[in-house]
């Protein structure tokens with residue numbers, strides 16, 4: 001895997017972790033909770049090398 | 052459990068379910084392998100990475116089939132699935148691969164040229180993941196691919212794709228499009244290594260003509276045609292006139308624009324001695340204003356919206372209630388390919404290529420595409436390539 005690709009996977013992991021962190025911290029808005037998780041879907045699929 | 056955590060748990064479970072369901076489908080699609088049966092004419096099977104080392108061990112590596120005649124002659128290279136969402140190309144290449152017998156010269160076939168794109172899909176457009184072609188022994192299942200290679204194999208995309216070596220600025224997406232990365236380079240992005248491999252075949256095997264098979268929208272002017280640069284023009288025109296008069300189907304000639312870089316019909320001609328031809332057959336599935344992108348639309352090309360557009364003269368091909376069935380498109384590709392080879396052989400008798408046992412347009416339309424495929428279960432295992 002080329003170095004630049006590895007860096008992009010690392011960026012995905014970082015953004016994914018931030019989304020989960022925000023999801024856990026969100027207390028009231030169900031809307032925001034759902035949005036954090038929806039944005040997470042493509043990142044998870046990429047990190048698992050599915051899509 | 053507090054109300055907050057109950058909601059979080061429910062949301063997490065729902066999203067996890069979506070990821071698992073979609074993930075399994077997408078994973079299975081990427082790893083689904085089609086059986087490719089080789090016919091009596093195949094003499095040698097190699098890998099594209101034998102010509103482009105940078106492909107070794109990647110999903111972009113693919114099989115290259117040689118059909119060598121007993122007598123010396125010219126050489127023709129056939130590329131299919133350059134765009135893996137234009138399946139008439141693969142279906143035509145497999146008819147050749149399973150049936151053709153070469154008496155003179157050499158036929159080289161790369162049926163899954165962009166192997167990575169063949170394992171990619173376009174969920175945003177609702178692409179089906181597979182399609183099946185009925186045969187006498189059951190049905191043959193294929194992956195429906197995408198136009199571009201999978202980002203799992205080549206990522207990230209640049210902001211702008213700077214074409215090599217002409218430095219023309221192309222769309223970022225075209226860095227994964229094997230009809231923009233010609234002539235490619237040894238250590239470039241993965242798709243440039245794919246086209247570089249084909250260029251090396253053309254140089255090393257002294258390929259006379261290369262036929263790159265595609266499909267195009269009915270609303271796009273470059274459809275139902277042969278695209279050719281100046282050096283291939285004479286043979287393209289003779290072919291177009293001959294199929295029109297003898298086989299009664301239209302296939303006009305389009306000139307390859309010299310200012311638009313990266314395309315096979317441009318760079319193969321400019322960077323090798325090979326004469327390139329790009330074949331387009333109408334592919335209603337690719338048009339934007341259609342109903343859902345179903346397998347039926349892919350195979351029969353029938354769509355009510357295109358029909359009404361046709362009545363308003365917005366299409367570049369004739370179109371009626373019968374749509375554009377797959378057997379018509381595949382039949383055209385078979386006939387045009389055979390005719391290009393025949394016209395080339397007439398012009399350069401010392402480089403003649405003689406091929407038999409390949410059906411022409413009328414036969415494919417009458418018998419259907421699946422009629423020409425053999426049952427992999429009943430074929431000697433050493434003649435079945437699973438990819």
Ligand SMILES: [Zn+2]
Nearest residue numbers: 134137265266
């Ligand atoms: Zn195409």
